[in-house]
Amino acid sequence: MDLTFSESELAFRDDLRAWFRAHAPAPEPQGDELAHFCWRRDYQRLLARDGWAAVHWPARYGGRGATLTESAIFFVELGRHGAPMMANVLGLLLAGPTIMSWGTDAQKERHLGPILTAEEIWCQGFSEPDAGSDLASLKTRARRERGHWVVTGQKVWTSGAQHSKWCMLLARTDPDAPRHKGLTYFLMDMEQDAVDVRPLRQITGSSEFNELFIDGAVISDEQVLGGVGNGWGVALTTLMNERAGLAFFLQVRLRQLLDRLLREAADRGLLADQAVAERLGELHVRAEVLRLTAYRGLTTVQKYGQPGPEGSLTKWMWSDANQRLTQLAADLLGPQALAAGGSWGYELLRARGNSIEGGTTEVLKNIVAERVLGLPKSR
Ligand SMILES: Cc1cc2nc3c(=O)[nH]c(=O)nc-3n(C[C@H](O)[C@H](O)[C@H](O)COP(=O)(O)OP(=O)(O)OC[C@H]3O[C@@H](n4cnc5c(N)ncnc54)[C@H](O)[C@@H]3O)c2cc1C
Incomplete structure (x- = not known):
């Protein structure tokens, strides 16, 4: 293990430090969840404006093509300067890289920009009441109906769903296939009546996460990521990035x-x-x-x-x-x-x-x- 930074890593760190010094975050709002979310969102927008929101993303998608070490430096400096974790952290760290790996050009074109600027917040709809550690036992079902996918089921512990426009949704499309093979990964639009987000109050008093009740949500073929029946492989990409x-x-x-x-x-x-x-x-x-x-x-x-x-x-x-x-x-x-x-x-x-x-x-x-x-x- 070599802990010495190279010349270019040191230059990256110095640029970043100068940026953080010039953009000290506003004081952290206390006791108001919405104000706290807006504080994080606005700071992400500032980072995105100057190309710092997703340093690990390739430059063509608005990142800096940072190396792993530079990415680590980014998180160290973010913490060191007391800056808030980006509001769209699940979009930046999970959804974005998964779409880059598996998405069509149209999906990349549609989704990556608004993730970066926190225009569209993402949540992760994996866990269910009876599927957490053993994720492959999930039961949320997606069926083909009149040229669309129609989803019914329940997700739980969905962090940030109350702010989210999109959900990385893992659902079962083939109940007869072996557990890991009958799953499909969808990009689900949260803004439809069939998706009911109910906050769960935590021991802290705040409601960071939610239950999702999905009763006939409609998803088009364009929102399937990585192919029907390939959900487990796509989900592993998300989990590895987590x-x-x-x-x-x-x-x-x-x-x-x-x-x-x-x-x-x-x-x-x-x-x-x-x-x-x-x-x-x-x-x-x-x-x-x-x-x-x-x-x-x-x-x-x-x-x-x-x-x-x-x-x-x-x-x-x-x-x-x-x-x-x-x-x-x-x-x-x-x-x-x-x-x-x-x-x-x-x-x-x-x-x-x-x-x-x-x-x-x-x-x-x-x-x-x-x-x-x-x-x-x-x-
Ligand atoms: C703050 C917070 C935020 C979260 N955000 C999200 C989110 O945004 N999206 C999302 O999809 N999920 C989210 N989760 C859910 C999280 O991923 C699950 O809680 C986790 O995977 C565990 O699943 P479970 O709660 O069903 O517990 P279970 O898997 O039912 O586990 C119950 C107990 O059994 C133990 N256990 C289970 N299997 C084994 C085994 N094989 N060997 C030994 N012990 C075992 C566990 O360690 C645990 O103690 C969040 C959870 C928390 C606490």
């Missing part, structure tokens, strides 16, 4: 949260307590291991052209460290720090979902056990 880059953003945010906790603990004179110092020290080591593992993952992709198990490791390590960190904040700072509406209270409660979203810790452990340690398969 963690790319995010590991860097998450480790920077973890570092920032830890530094904040250190400052607040120091202000309260808590660092002299050896038990406290030990717990903070342990978290510091975890944050460093996470940072270096993220770089090791990058090196693997650069050397072998595909992600190694580090992607699963960093997600698992980050969720574990973030839950420990927010719990330690609660232990050290006490009930005052956890007052409703406060930032530590939000962080503590939000961290519970970290070990579920984007692959549960148990499933990630299975991947590491089977693919890294070569242990027998669980099933």
Whole structure:
């Protein structure tokens, strides 16, 4: 692993830093979900205007054709400058690259521009009440009727659906085919009466995700991505893109949260307590291991052209460290720090979902056990 940046990577970083310094984000709105979404959307528009919203996209689609290292640098600097994660993160990281890989020229022409500028927000309609980790058991059904596809079913945990114009929808088109073979990937227009978005209130009090009730939604052939019956392959492209880059953003945010906790603990004179110092020290080591593992993952992709198990490791390590960190904040700072509406209270409660979203810790452990340690398969 070589952690030294090349000349061009350093130039990329310096340009980006100059841009962030010149475009400091407005203060983060508190307690108003819509205002918070608009804050993220407007900042994405600013990034897009100057060609920074999707550095990893090819230049012909409005990106910068950034290398993996430059992409990582982007997320590190985004976190470091306290800038918000782009409002259309699922469009930029998942839908866009999946459309670039599988889409027709017409689909690319239609969808990529509005993703970049956050004109059209995207959500990911994969999970269902009985299909999460075991995604291939999904039941949402798409049937051919009068030259269209008609979709009926239920999705759940659909993040950002309340703001979305489009949904990456995975549905079963052939119930008689083997589980993975009877699926098709659709680009579903959310703006139709047959799609009912119902917010789910989370433990934090906010409604980041939703249930989707789909009762006869109509989708044209032009909105099939990657061919009928090929949904599993297309969905894998989406899932492989899910963690790319995010590991860097998450480790920077973890570092920032830890530094904040250190400052607040120091202000309260808590660092002299050896038990406290030990717990903070342990978290510091975890944050460093996470940072270096993220770089090791990058090196693997650069050397072998595909992600190694580090992607699963960093997600698992980050969720574990973030839950420990927010719990330690609660232990050290006490009930005052956890007052409703406060930032530590939000962080503590939000961290519970970290070990579920984007692959549960148990499933990630299975991947590491089977693919890294070569242990027998669980099933
Ligand atoms: C904040 C958040 C945002 C999300 N956003 C989206 C979104 O935008 N779009 C979307 O489609 N989904 C989204 N999800 C859903 C997420 O992908 C699923 O929750 C996740 O895949 C787990 O599925 P599940 O909830 O059905 O749990 P299940 O798969 O039913 O798992 C239940 C428990 O069993 C364990 N388990 C399951 N299988 C195994 C196994 N083989 N070995 C060992 N243990 C196992 C799990 O680890 C878990 O503890 C989101 C989830 C969260 C928390």
